[in-house]
Amino acid sequence: MFADFKAQPADKILELMQLFRDDPRQGKIDLGVGVYRNAEGVTPVMRAVKSAEQRLWSEQETKAYTGLLGDPAYATAMCGLVLGDAVSQDSIAAAATPGGTGAVRQGFEMVRYGNPDVRVFVSDPTWPNHISILNYLGIETVTYRYFDANTGGVDFPGMLADLEQARPGDVILLHGCCHNPTGANLTLPQWHEVIEVMRKTGALPMIDLAYQGFGDGLDEDAAPTRAVAAALPECLIAASCSKNFGIYRERAGLLITVSQDASNTPLARDTLAFLNRQNYSFPPDHGARVVTMILDDPALRDDWQAELEATRLSMLDLRHQLAAELQKLSGSDRFAFLGQHRGMFSRLGATPDQVKALREKHGVYMVGDSRMNIAGLNAKTVPLLAKAIIDTGI
Ligand code: PMP
Numbered sequence: 315m316f317a318d319f320k321a322q323p324a325d326k327i328l329e330l331m332q333l334f335r336d337d338p339r340q341g342k343i344d345l346g347v348g349v350y351r352n353a354e355g356v357t358p359v360m361r362a363v364k365s366a367e368q369r370l371w372s373e374q375e376t377k378a379y380t381g382l383l384g385d386p387a388y389a390t391a392m393c394g395l396v397l398g399d400a401v402s403q404d405s406i407a408a409a410a411t412p413g414g415t416g417a418v419r420q421g422f423e424m425v426r427y428g429n430p431d432v433r434v435f436v437s438d439p440t441w442p443n444h445i446s447i448l449n450y451l452g453i454e455t456v457t458y459r460y461f462d463a464n465t466g467g468v469d470f471p472g473m474l475a476d477l478e479q480a481r482p483g484d485v486i487l488l489h490g491c492c493h494n495p496t497g498a499n500l501t502l503p504q505w506h507e508v509i510e511v512m513r514k515t516g517a518l519p520m521i522d523l524a525y526q527g528f529g530d531g532l533d534e535d536a537a538p539t540r541a542v543a544a545a546l547p548e549c550l551i552a553a554s555c556s557k558n559f560g561i562y563r564e565r566a567g568l569l570i571t572v573s574q575d576a577s578n579t580p581l582a583r584d585t586l587a588f589l590n591r592q593n594y595s596f597p598p599d600h601g602a603r604v605v606t607m608i609l610d611d612p613a614l615r616d617d618w619q620a621e622l623e624a625t626r627l628s629m630l631d632l633r634h635q636l637a638a639e640l641q642k643l644s645g646s647d648r649f650a651f652l653g654q655h656r657g658m659f660s661r662l663g664a665t666p667d668q669v670k671a672l673r674e675k676h677g678v679y680m681v682g683d684s685r686m687n688i689a690g691l692n693a694k695t696v697p698l699l700a701k702a703i704i705d706t707g708i
Contacts, residue, residue, distance in 0.1 A: 326682060334679045342677035343699060345690040348494070350528075350557060350625060350658060353692045360560045362618035366607040370600075379596050382587040384410025384568075388602040391609035392568045396523060396553050398533065400540035404576040407583035409569050409590050410597035414524045414554025417567040419447055421520055421550045423589050424569070425485045426453055435477065435486045435517070437461075439661075439683065441494045444487060444522070456484075461496045463663050466651025468498050474511055482516030488542075490523035490551070491535035492657020495685035499529070499656055505538040509545045519546060524554040527622045528629065529656035532558075543572045555605050557658070558622055564601025629658060632691045639700035649703075658689050664708045676702035 330346040349357050383389065389408035397406065411417040425432045434453055436444055437460035448455045456479070459472030480486060488508070493499055500508065512519055521539050529535045543549050548571070555566040571582040590597060608614045637653035652660050664672070664684040672678040678699060680686045691699060 330679055330681065333673070337677060337679075339677045341698065343679065343690065343695050345678065345680045345686040345688075345699075347690075348658065348687060349562060350560065350629075350689045352625075352628070352689075355692075357562070358560065360618060360621050362608045362614045362621065363559060363561060363604055365614060365617075366604045366611075369607065370603060374603075377599075380410075380599050382590050382596060383408065383583070384597045384602055385599065385606065387610070388606045389568060389570075391606045392553060392555075393570060395532070395609060396526065396536055396551060396568075396570065397540055397543055397572070398536065400544045401572050401574075402576065404579055405572050405574055407571045407573075407579050407586055409586035410599075410602050411552075411567040411569050411590070412565040412594065412598050413556055414522070414552055414567040415443060415447075416565065416594075416597070417552035417554065417569040418444065418522055420569045420586070420589050420593065421552050422447055422451055422453060423593070424550065424571075424585060425518065425520070426451060427585065427589065429483045431483070433480075433484045434520075435480055435484060437473075437487070437489065437493070439495055440487070440489070441522070456480075458486075460493075461498055461661065466498065466649075466661070466663060467654070468500055468504070470500070470504055470507075474507060477508065477511045477517075478515065480512075480515040480517035484515070484517040485520050485550075486512060486517045487520050487522060488538075490521045490526070490539045491529040492525035492659070494524070494657070495659050495661055495681065495683060497655030497657055497660035497688075498651070500538070502537060502541070505541055509542055512542075512546055518548055518550065520550040520552065522552050524552075525557050525657045526553070527558040528626055528658060531626070532619065532622070547574045548572065548578075555601060559601070559605055559608070559618070561601045561604065564604070565598050566601030566605055629688050630656075632688050632696060633660070635693065635696045636688070636691065636700060639697055640703060643700055643704045658687055660686050660688060662686055662703070662708065664703075664706070668706050668708050671706050672702055676705070678702050 334344050351357050393406050411420050433456050435456045435458050438457040458476035459469045462469035519542050526535045551570040553568045556562045608618045634653050640649035662684040666682055669684050
């Protein structure tokens, strides 16, 4: 059997990482992989995470199984972080999952379980893993227009027109904040227009929230998700703790269902537990427990928020530095969108040949669709990147 497997294409980002490692040039710049790095190029363990882990190590007395939905205290703490008081407690059910990817996967499993003919609408472009998992599960995807290459912003009229084609039983997948890979986001008034389209069509929203706190702040980044959850009869939210707690490898995520008709909540909860059981039974606990300890302890929470805010502001500062440098070198505002984007990523809008030239001539590594990880920059490399971009004729 093993000889008959269909070989999968190599992962483009992993390939890029290998090319970067093999490049002997001193001044090479890695803007590829989607992990936050500080000015020293390190992905640090956050202070509050270290403290919580130390406490956990000394105080934890058992590693016996938790429930199928994970520790209820984790769901409560995370639902508070994501939803605030936007919806009533009895409308919420949630399951811990292995990372945000686990939440996305279980969300797709859930909508297919509810409607075997479900179509999932995805933005063009979206995080490639969305498409890959949907294809793997045999779920039909429909793309909706999203990125406007001419402005570097959102093609909002195109997006609305495409979403209007949805039918009841369809699912609209939306990035809650910090769109990956483009960095272009809707304004809150635009979110309200999207909500009205979803209300009209009867499609179910599913929000992927992987970067809360990386854009405009914890509450600001959750505001669209809260607005959707409060306005529509049902929604699904896949949250990740990988980025905002810096616990990528611990695999902490949460899949949340919100149902305005609270009588549906127990069945939603049982279904979440059933789906966890079918895939991996009990979800991982270590990262989830660390997150709960931080969110439930005022001192740890304050420290975590302060560090997260510093992280967010450092990325924002790099964006503004890059936009300013490019304005200086190009003598135009055509790169101003980089300062308006939010989160870790920005799509530069370069052609594949230009991306190749940036790599080969200038040692600048970005994903083929010209997604740049802004966190891969620092004050020294910003001017080098700007110069490389202009030299390449972008
Ligand atoms: N959704 C999006 C849009 C992402 O970019 C990511 C991380 N790359 C995830 C979900 C999931 O992240 P993780 O599984 O590492 O928590």
